[in-house]
Amino acid sequence: MRSFISWMGGKNSLKKEIVKRFPATEFNRYIEVFGGAGWVLFHSERHAETEIYNDFNSDLVNLFKCVKYHCPEVERELKFFLNSRELFNDFKDSYNTAGMTDIQRAARFFMLIKTSYGSKLHSYGCVKKDIPTVVKYLEIVQERLSKVVIENRDFEDVIKTYNKPKSFFYLDPPYYGTEKYYQVQFSKEDHIRLRKVLEQVKGKFLLSYNDCEFIRELYKDYNIEEVRRPHNLHTKYKDKEQEYKELIVTNY
Structure with a gap:
């Protein structure tokens, strides 16, 4: 299933890569903390007992x-x-x-x-x-x-509310250094705050980010995998020079 909208930073081109990296163990809560267009939510056929879509917009x-x-x-x-x-x-x-x-x-x-x-x-x-x-x-x-439960809250509130041992959080925050392109402001301090909140997660999380030194250093204590995706506006041209490196960070 596809999303019904496109959105800045949407995960249409990476949804399959993200879903196949979902934890093998059981989770009964699935939370999309930065929901956006919900590409991963709509694409995944693995549904939890409780599912939450959240966005601050x-x-x-x-x-x-x-x-x-x-x-x-x-x-x-x-x-x-x-x-x-x-x-x-x-x-x-x-x-x-x-x-x-x-x-x-x-x-x-x-x-x-x-x-x-x-x-x-x-x-x-x-x-x-x-x-x-x-x-x-x-x-x-x-x-x-x-x-699906639909929320309109700050990411920290959502994570703390649904933080249980069998919770699985998928997070796709505004990419570092590109915050000006989003409708909702997200500062460097917010990126650091997110990292600190994720330290307290009792279950599992998967985080997608742009590949940059700041993010690699911020999450150096977690599993970091590099993946590639085409530029969203150039996908139809199949131009390899338009591929971008992104990071998938997990605590499992």
Whole structure:
């Protein structure tokens, strides 16, 4: 199963590599601490008794919640939207207008993601999208999310709340040195805070990061594996020079 959106730093190109590195031992809680587009959550066929999707971006969480709880209403809202530069600019300019319902806001945020360049929400992408097909897929997404708890909390709160011996945390934080590209601020101190919180994890965690000296030093006491992925915007060209090294860090 695929995600219904793209997102900055999304794990579409690495989801298979990540899932096959899930711990062999049993876990009854699965927590995506930095949920984003949820590529790993949707791709994995190994479901835990309790599954949590968390993200600190309230717009993203509102979209996920509305698809889970109000999918028909979101579909009806999207039915009348066209893929055009004019509509994109209108949604971008009026997104924070007071008085919109959560469903209206979710539908507009969905369209901003789908029609923006690189799903970065800043500029119109000029790419043809089959919006009706995408909207129909939301029903499948709703079924998957019906079994998932959706949270909108700081990563430290989420880790501490679900920290049990049989918990498995997957973490995909904003990559070090690229924080300015994300909607939510994440400082160097936050990277260090994350490392300290993970020291207290009673279960297992898998962490994906960009390959840099700071991260390698920060997690030198854990298992670090180097993997390669194509640049998201250049995947279709199969250009090996566009491959990037990333790190997978585990405590098992």
